[in-house]
Amino acid sequence: xxxxxxxxxxxxxxxxxxxxxxxxxxxxxxxxxxxxxxxxxxxxxxxxxxxxxxxxxxxxxxxxxxxxxxxxxxxxxxxxxxxxxxxxxxxxxxxxxxxxxxxxxxxxxxxxxxxxxxxxxxxxxxxxxxxxxxxxxxxxxxxxxxxxxxxxxxxxxxxxxxxxxxxxxxxxxxxxxxxxxxxxxxxxxxxxxxxxxxxxxxxxxxxxxxxxxxxxxxxxxxxxxxxxxxxxxxxxxxxxxxxxxxxxxxxxxxxxxxxxxxxxxxxxxxxxxxxxxxxxxxxxxxxxxxxxxxxxxxxxxxxx
Amino acid sequence: xxxxxxxxxxxxxxxxxxxxxxxxxxxxxxxxxxxxxxxxxxxxxxxxxxxxxxxxxxxxxxxxxxxxxxxxxxxxxxxxxxxxxxxxxxxxxxxxxxxxxxxxxxxxxxxxxxxxxxxxxxxxxxxxxxxxxxxxxxxxxxxxxxxxxxxxxxxxxxxxxxxxxxxxxxxxxxxxxxxxxxxxxxxxxxxxxxxxxxxxxxxxxxxxxxxxxxxxxxxxxxxxxxxxxxxxxxxxxxxxxxxxxxxxxxxxxxxxxxxxxxxxxxxxxxxxxxxxxxxxxxxxxxxxxxxxxxxxxxxxxxxxxxxxxxxxxxxxxxxxxxxxxxxxxxxxxxxxxxxxxxxxxxxxxxxxxxxxxxxxxxxxxxxxxxxxxxxxxxxxxxxxxxxxxxxxxxxxxxxxxxxxxxxxxxxxxxxxxxxxxxxxxxxxxxxxxxxxxxxxxx
Numbered sequence: 001x002x003x004x005x006x007x008x009x010x011x012x013x014x015x016x017x018x019x020x021x022x023x024x025x026x027x028x029x030x031x032x033x034x035x036x037x038x039x040x041x042x043x044x045x046x047x048x049x050x051x052x053x054x055x056x057x058x059x060x061x062x063x064x065x066x067x068x069x070x071x072x073x074x075x076x077x078x079x080x081x082x083x084x085x086x087x088x089x090x091x092x093x094x095x096x097x098x099x100x101x102x103x104x105x106x107x108x109x110x111x112x113x114x115x116x117x118x119x120x121x122x123x124x125x126x127x128x129x130x131x132x133x134x135x136x137x138x139x140x141x142x143x144x145x146x147x148x149x150x151x152x153x154x155x156x157x158x159x160x161x162x163x164x165x166x167x168x169x170x171x172x173x174x175x176x177x178x179x180x181x182x183x184x185x186x187x188x189x190x191x192x193x194x195x196x197x198x199x200x201x202x203x204x205x206x207x208x209x210x211x212x213x214x215x216x217x218x219x220x221x222x223x224x225x226x227x228x229x230x231x232x233x234x235x236x237x238x239x240x241x242x243x244x245x246x247x248x249x250x251x252x253x254x255x256x257x258x259x260x261x262x263x264x265x266x267x268x269x270x271x272x273x274x275x276x277x278x279x280x281x282x283x284x285x286x287x288x289x290x291x292x293x294x295x296x297x298x299x300x301x302x303x304x
Numbered sequence: 305x306x307x308x309x310x311x312x313x314x315x316x317x318x319x320x321x322x323x324x325x326x327x328x329x330x331x332x333x334x335x336x337x338x339x340x341x342x343x344x345x346x347x348x349x350x351x352x353x354x355x356x357x358x359x360x361x362x363x364x365x366x367x368x369x370x371x372x373x374x375x376x377x378x379x380x381x382x383x384x385x386x387x388x389x390x391x392x393x394x395x396x397x398x399x400x401x402x403x404x405x406x407x408x409x410x411x412x413x414x415x416x417x418x419x420x421x422x423x424x425x426x427x428x429x430x431x432x433x434x435x436x437x438x439x440x441x442x443x444x445x446x447x448x449x450x451x452x453x454x455x456x457x458x459x460x461x462x463x464x465x466x467x468x469x470x471x472x473x474x475x476x477x478x479x480x481x482x483x484x485x486x487x488x489x490x491x492x493x494x495x496x497x498x499x500x501x502x503x504x505x506x507x508x509x510x511x512x513x514x515x516x517x518x519x520x521x522x523x524x525x526x527x528x529x530x531x532x533x534x535x536x537x538x539x540x541x542x543x544x545x546x547x548x549x550x551x552x553x554x555x556x557x558x559x560x561x562x563x564x565x566x567x568x569x570x571x572x573x574x575x576x577x578x579x580x581x582x583x584x585x586x587x588x589x590x591x592x593x594x595x596x597x598x599x600x601x602x603x604x605x606x607x608x609x610x611x612x613x614x615x616x617x618x619x620x621x622x623x624x625x626x627x628x629x630x631x632x633x634x635x636x637x638x639x640x641x642x643x644x645x646x647x648x649x650x651x652x653x654x655x656x657x658x659x660x661x662x663x664x665x666x667x668x669x670x671x672x673x674x675x676x677x678x679x680x681x682x683x684x685x686x687x688x689x690x691x692x693x694x695x696x697x698x699x700x701x702x703x704x705x706x707x708x709x710x711x712x713x714x715x716x717x718x719x720x721x722x723x724x725x726x727x728x729x730x731x732x733x734x735x736x737x738x739x740x741x742x743x744x745x746x
Contacts, residue, residue, distance in 0.1 A: 251704060252714035
């Protein structure tokens with residue numbers, strides 16, 4: 001189609017026209033806010049008090065690294081909470097859906113039904129699943145403790161003591177989101193050509209060998225994708241602790257034992273309201289997430 | 305692949321439907337009901353015609369319909385003013401985004417401890433002149449709740465109600481233990497709590513989450529302490545009184561309560577009928593008394609445990625948000641509306657609140673509303689935090705310290721309170737530095 005000659009190089013416009021609509025949304029909702037956030041992070045800033053805007057350079061960042069200050073304690077506590085959640089939840093959110101996908105990829109009766117069953121929680125909103133699990137875990141007549149008591153087990157305070165509070169959030173999240181990963185794994189499994197398995201079978205490979213030597217390598221690109229999006233999704237933890245534990249239990253040194261970093265940033269920016277330092281926190285979290293994703297790519301690409 | 309699409313697609317459709325259902329969830333609005341020819345006492349000047357007012361509040365719970373009823377009554381009596389009420393959650397986020405877009409309502413409810421912050425953030429404007437015009441003065445209110453509406457020498461709000469910490473008790477358990485009256489002193493409290501605590505029954509349940517920080521504030525005041533110094537520049541809850549207060553809470557927890565309860569667990573336990581007493585906000589009245597429970601659940605004023613009576617309370621206050629251009633017609637109409645709502649706040653009492661106005665509380669109509677009327681005397685002992693911006697931020701560390709002690713994360717009461725005070729002082733200093741001494745000139 002249209003070809004523009006620019007310094008003797010030829011640039012096709014058509015492809016850019018195709019990505020233009022998305023580009024506009026990307027610029028408006030991601031590009032601009034990102035750079036605007038970066039800019040704000042160098043200011044003392046509250047959008048309702050323009051008269052108080054003050055350039056503070058790196059002060060918002062320095063505050064977050066000043067040992068013993070309130071911001072330092074609260075911010076790094078919440079980072080620790082979120083990282084703990086990522087470490088606990090991501091392996092389960094990869095392994096369980098993979099296992100389910102393999103089970104549901106077999107030709108037995110009722111697979112469609114089970115696929116729908118395992119996927120179903122994912123369509124619920126965060127508030128709904130949080131409430132469901134709150135009712136299961138809560139201490140006064142909650143389902144779990146009721147049955148634990150019946151069979152004579154200890155009845156921990158799931159929502160207000162550690163490590164149980166974190167466990168409840170991890171369990172609720174796994175139940176909620178495993179269906180999504182499972183569907184992606186299922187799609188990938190069905191793309192693996194059957195003749196590979198047949199050939200392996202003829203060569204005498206048992207099912208474990210087939211899994212390790214065919215399934216896993218063939219799934220690798222999808223596996224990397226799943227791990228990365230699951231890490232990012234887990235980093236964005238917010239609703240479950242907000243609804244189930246409200247950050248409890250409180251810690252004497254400051255911060256809640258289940259207060260995730262996204263909640264801290266929201267509170268800093270909209271409750272306190274110091275949008276400058278909230279923006280600085282966001283930038284640091286973004287850097288941490290980038291490092292995570294990059295490391296992931298590196299680790300998995302080495303196997304190629 | 306195809307098979308997957310076949311079952312994923314319908315699910316995505318369902319998801320879409322669910323999401324859109326959430327998106328269109330309506331906020332309760334009180335429909336304007338312009339009534340027929342009805343003479344009203346006060347009307348804005350004829351030049352204004354029919355004035356439309358937007359009125360926002362955070363009453364998304366069961367109290368919303370009572371407020372809607374009051375607004376409808378006002379609209380019926382004032383054909384020249386049409387008030388539209390909007391109740392919404394995430395209230396202060398809504399207010400601040402509306403402030404940024406200059407789409408704030410004409411009248412808004414703001415909590416007492418938020419008035420100063422919202423004033424400094426240019427969400428509210430001073431209304432000294434209008435309050436004088438309305439003929440409303442501080443004489444009709446307890447000093448504390450009236451002072452909460454004054455920021456840097458200017459009046460920003462008029463109290464509508466006071467919602468105090470309330471003692472709820474299970475009269476059936478009381479009777480079984482040989483008691484008829486709710487405790488009014490520390491000794492009586494111990495006696496009844498000890499008598500009820502046996503087996504699965506607990507005398508007094510207290511959690512490690514909301515409202516333990518508020519209970520601590522109340523005990524601190526009762527033992528003669530206070531949360532902050534008078535000008536709100538320093539946290540003072542780590543005093544002798546503070547240690548006494550928290551020690552008392554820890555003691556009653558170990559003697560009469562289940563340990564390590566999460567937020568709301570005390571209410572749920574109370575509703576099962578196995579708990580003698582719980583303390584929570586007066587807004588829980590319908591939840592844990594009357595038809596809300598299968599036993600004889602009652603609400604009354606909290607007892608005096610320490611040497612000095614004090615009751616934690618919050619307060620909803622009428623404010624007028626800031627606008628780029630001020631419309632005198634709307635101001636006048638808003639003043640008429642606010643005055644009407646205050647004078648008729650006896651309807652609001654039915655929603656489970658105590659009217660702030662002394663004259664309304666003295667009316668025979670209010671005195672007929674139980675249990676509000678018998679809780680009402682306690683609001684004379686209500687205390688409010690100093691009116692400085694960002695004061696609620698400074699309560700954050702206190703909530704953490706009290707929660708940590710009650711949840712057993714730490715045993716060292718003094719150290720926890722000291723540590724929290726240090727952090728709160730840092731926050732207060734930061735707030736002082738960013739907010740300055742007075743809001744931007746209106």
